[in-house]
Each structure stands twice: as C-alpha cells, then as structure tokens.
Amino acid sequence: MEARRYDELVVQKGCDMRETPLTSWHRQHQAKMMEFGGFLMPVEYDRGILAEHMSVREHLGAFDVSHMGEFEVSGADAARFLDYVVTNQPSALSVGQALYTPMCYENGGTVDDLLVYRLKSDRFMLVVNAGNIEKDWVWINRLADGWSAVTLKDRSEEIGLIALQGPDAESKLRPLTKADLASLPSYHAVPTTVAGLEGLVSRTGYTGEPGFELYVSQRDTVALWEHLLDQGALPVGLGARDTLRLEARLPLYEHELTAEITPLEAGLSPFIKWDKGDFVGKAALARQKANGLKRRSVGLRLEGGIARAGYDVVAERGAKPIGRVTSGTKSPTLGYPIALALIDTAFASVGTSLYVRIRGRDILATVVKTPFYRRSRAAAETS
C-alpha cells in the first residue's frame, strides 16, 4: 500500500517548516501533522476528518489558522491604494466592515485571494494565504512604490488566528465576550476581548457555516484556544477545513485560483468592481470578459469514483480532455463525490454529462449547481 496524495497537504522533507503558537498543542494532542503553506499544521486529530467535518456542520469546531498572514495598510491614501491593488473595492467599506477579494496580476491571473478589513478610516488589515505571504508582501510593496501616503506593515508574526465555526458558534462565544454578537453582521468585525484576551472578533469563515474568526496576539492564542475548547468546540484540522470549504464552493488558492487562472474563470465576478477606477489587471479582465470566457470553474457530482485535483475531464468516453479537476473529495455531508473543475465553457451548463478520467477509466460526472451544500436548506431538512 502506497499513498499518493492529490492535494496540497504534502510533507516536504528537508524543508524548514514554520510553526504557529499552537503547533506544540497539536503535537501533544496527537494530531497528524503536515506541511501546508510552509507551516507545520494539523491535518486531523484523533476523531478523524469525517467526525471533525460533521461537528462543524452540526455543532461547533475550532481551527488553528494562525498560519494565515496579516498585513496592515495605513495612511491617507490607503483606501485609494487598495482599490488599485485588489479587484473588489475596500474604499467602500465602513469602519469595522470586511470584504473578500481576489488580487490580480496585470494579465488578470490571480496573485492571491484575501480578506480586507477596514479597522479605521485610514487603516486596513489584509489577511492572506499562508503559502503566499512572501509573494504577496513583495508584490504589494512593489505596487506601493511611489505612494508616499501609504505605509505597509507585515504583522503575520504577531497575530494568531482561530476560526470558531458551526451553528453553535454564537451561543458558545457569547459568554466569553462583551461584544454584542447579535448585532454584528456578516463580514463585520469588532475589537473586543474574548475570555479577557484582547482581539478582533470577525463574523467570517471558510466553512459554509455561521461562525467567527478571532484575531489575537500570538502569545494569547493558546489560552484563547483552550477557552474555546472548554466551551465545547471540537478541534478541527486542515483536512476537514478543505472538505467543508469545498462543499460550500469556496475557492482554495493553488487549486481554483492560480497565477494562470483569472477570477472571472473561477466564477468570482461579483468580487470585481469595474466602476471604481483603474486597478491591477482591469484591462486584461475586461478583455477576457468582452471576448467571452473560454473556460470556467464548475461543480461536478460523480457516482462511481472520487475525482481528485489534476484528473482530466472529458466530454465523451475516450476523448481528449476539455479541462481538469481542481479539487475533489467524497462529500462527508452529502455522501457522494463532488469536485470543482476548470473546463471549456461549451460544456459548462448545469446538467451536462461529462466524465472524469480516474486511473484510466472515464467515470460519469454531471455538472451541478453550486454551492454543493448550503446551510439553510440542510437545516430545514434536519429540523
């Protein structure tokens, strides 16, 4: 028996791995550890990915996501600068509000996808993918050349981040904080204390469930983690984080988004603001839009096998590929295999029958609506 892994969770031997404030905790609690984005991270704990996944769908899970990077962008021109750097419109945020946005190269390819928080009118926080911290830092600094009223600061080493996700998130967090969680809307954040620890409570997440992301000082991260577990949250590793985000059709950089994939192709056009003035990649994206997309990211449902990242998608058995799978798994919530695939737009309509080439066999795959899983409907079914 020999394992081949078809995802990002590959142990890179001989590479210097960074740690989060919780790495020792994970090790002490028998987590399976693997490299992700240059960090040594927990894939799963003793209950396993499926139990962790369902715990987030049904109750509450806590994720160590301290590997994510945080940049602070401040100064009189910070808002205008960020409007130029990303495709969405940070200048339109009110203080305490956040948005999701792609960040593009001039050719429209994606540098990263990130969250932007407006902390003060002239101060923003960018939350970037762990594996892209250095690349993004260099890129943003290059773009900031000539912007004298913009100051950049990499705060990744100071900030710890825990995601608390699941239908019980609000009721379990409420006793720990004075913040008025009930009046905190989605994609808003408030500076407050949690269990006496200073931080930022944000109503955001990457699971398709209600929940929060809690930014605290790295030195307080373990204490916060333990308080959240005391409230009944199950520790959840990156394995379940991946299956949860895939069911909710949330993109993962290096899979649905790369330097070769534009946000338009990835289905992220709601996060491109065409009317805000110039931004990096605008001309290329506008051209791609005008000419019509040649390929698009779609959801697939399979029956006889599990599609994995990199597998070919074909329109007829034995035919040449019309695209490839970018992420795939057997959906723990739905019980059948699901995948995202970047394919020729001619075959991208919902209901189209395609095939995924799995170990030389072409297995039927149907283009389906996404997200594969949506909270409201599942809640209605179980109640």
Place this chain on the structure above:
Amino acid sequence: MAQYPDHLHYTADHEWVSADGRVGITDYAQDSLGDVVFVELPEVGSIIRAGDTVGVIESVKSVSDLYSPASGRVLQVNSALIEKPELINQDPYGEGWIFELEDAELGDVMSAQEYRQKIEGE
C-alpha cells in the same frame, strides 16, 4: 496502540495475509490513511501475483494502491466495503478484510514481530 496479530503475515507495504489467503491492510496503515471512504476491489476469478497492484483505497485526503502480498486466484472480495469502506478503519483484521486468494503463495512477507519492529523504526 496499534495491533499486529501473531498468526498473520505482513508486507513492507502494510498489507496482511492470513494462512487461508485472506488479505487486508494493517492497523498502522488504516490509522495513517485516516477515514477510508472508497475502495476499488480486485475482480473475482482474476489471477494475481505477489506485488501486483490489485486495488485502490481512498481516504478523505489520499489515494493508495493496494498490493497483493501473495500470488493466487481471487476467490472472493469483501463487497461489504463498497457500502461501508469504514470497516477497514473499524476492524482492519476482521470485517475490514479486502479479498481472499485461493491456493495463496506468499510473496515477500514478515512476521508480526518483524513488522512491528519495522513500523517502530519508521
């Protein structure tokens, strides 16, 4: 603590085979894989040789080839695994068996003690 029953033979690829030709994967293997969600079984009646790739075991995060620890003809497969692949996690030496060979001729196998030493060295 992972278990390695003394009456079984083991391979370096983490399969086990019993004296009557039954084959599965070890406790160490199922634990390393995590939750098994899909199994591709060999065909009943097919003739296989020790070391052949005869099936696939998929966990949530990985895809693994299954090698045969012995040569012989596939007498039967554990079709319960199609609906319940998690049996491999729950009972790797019992309900989680994978296939059975007729007139099995062992390939390069080791004893439980040798296998345990190998695992502990990893």
